[in-house]
Amino acid sequence: MNPVLQQLADLLGRFGLVPGLRPLVVFLIILGALAALVAGALALAVKRRWVRRSTAAFWLFVLPWVLGFALFTLGPMLYSLWLSFLKWDLINPPSFAGTANYRAALHDPLLGQAVKVTLLYAVLSVPAQTVLSLAVALLMNAQVRGIHVFRTIWYVPSLVTGVSQTVLFLWVFNPQYGLVNGLLAHVGIKGPAWFQDPDWALPAAALMSLWTVGGNMIIYLAGLQDVPPDLYEAAALDGAGRWRRLWHVTLPQISPVIFFNVVTGLIAAMQTFTQGYVVRQAGGAPSNSLLFLVYYLYQNGFQFFRMGYASALAWILLAMILALTALIFRGSAFWVYYESASPRARRARVRS
């Protein structure tokens, strides 16, 4: 604990505050002081007629979020940038290391493996998730009867996420007793060792991710129900069959939804952590076959206590996510159709 804050906590202790609550009260005092500072400044600004009353009210309303953002996101981000140029093990005082962390990252074979695993996982899982959830949504949209039942069946597995899902799939993919290999044995195929096999661990993780596409499917279903029926009628009058209606009406109309799901799915895939951690802890994923980037970051920060290097890894992750997102945004001009965009604006988007 910070020495100044420690003194404050000791002072609170003298007033009989139980030790467990002392850090919280210290935190609340800091938070209250910051809030009072902003509120005082706003009151002064209103009194001096610098800003209107509604402006002051607005800033008070968003103040909780702004404070949280400053304390837990913006401040830490700036600090993380600074940390990434330091060498620090949390015990000895930090020392400035220049770009040493980033240069080390360039030659770190484990980081190379982590980037490979993470990108491969994203490339395997995101398109497969998109195709599966879209196909199911299309089937459901066409099949009016029983849609509620089907929707529930496909969504409920999404409630089993994170650790629970990984624990379950460790058994589903268990080489001896597992569900998948048991079924394969019935048709005479000897299944791979899945999570125990360095070549099959990543495909197993990608397959596992398909089980929780229910959320995406619901979003697609909502998008499909938003497609104006007259477009289908017009297309049918022009002689378009089922497949051409799908290709020329449905897909362009829901392309913004596909775009949303691909972007969020990609960002989520890049942040994968739990699967790698739990499988590794259960003795699976040999030779770093599920060393996701965030897991490697976690290892560096909280197992090897290389705070500077871990911070550099975080910035590398952010750069990768931003680059991929920018790539998809750039490419989206070619395939995402927005109803409101005028033809000229669309062409400009493609050219820019």
Add this chain to the structure above:
Amino acid sequence: MSVHEISQAAPAPAPRRTRPRRENAGRRPPVSSVRRQSRAGRAASFAALTAGSVVFAYPFLWMIATSLRTRQGVASGGVSLWPVQWAFGNYAQGLGSFPFWRYLGNSLLTTLIPVAGTVLVSSLAGFAFARIPARGRGVLFAVVLGTMLLPAEITIVPQFVLFRELGMVNTLYPLILPYVFGSPFFIFLFRQFYLRLPGALTDAAIIDGAGWLRTWWSIYLPLSKPILIASAVLQFMASWNNFLAPAIYISNDRLKTLPLALAGFTSVNGTDMPLLLATTIVVVLPCVVIFFAAQRHIIGGISFTGTK
């Protein structure tokens, strides 16, 4: 007319979509001859959906079946769902092998406080973005949208240093405090929802002498029930299943949350499949119960997130 009466008499929320949309696909009448498919086409899609549903539901049902088997039953039962020995003792034994009630309490504490905090703060900010005219509003909203793309992982190392300075490592605070200050995504949802409500609501309330706070609390907040429920449930799922933060901050056995404890079992008594799956089911159960209790709002909320 008092503020309370306004909120009672307020017109139903404006149609959420500009285009006519069938909220309830199940009950919609066939729209046109085009949408009406051939009988064979229908049968084919029904068959495909049913087959897919069986594949999808199977691991779930298999988990339940296996959790109720004896260890001998697992060996003989294999991949089938039947027979089941109904060994309900697995649940008692599985939960008895660790301080279940304590971990449940930790999980509830680190879930319910963030749910309450983030929903209120997000609604408050969303209301301000939608209804209070102010300088700097557009810029700040751009910041909110921008932070939606930021991965939380970028801040885990500096946040750890921050919580260390605050003396909060190995307490539950780091699993609670960062998540009570609202989320950009929920702020966005609330703003979109409030923008669709008639602006006259605000005018009427202000004329009646209600301040902005009262307008939000008595009128806008109660009207946004669909988004309140959807964001509360989404936050519940996220906090309940949160694993990265407990893995970083909690090493004290008494402070573990359920997912952290579950992850630890895979190595400790990982060979006892029925016990482990029984424990997994108990960990998942609250999410399933909440889903079935608020299914309509959750589906509506998720649909809203993707199409807005």
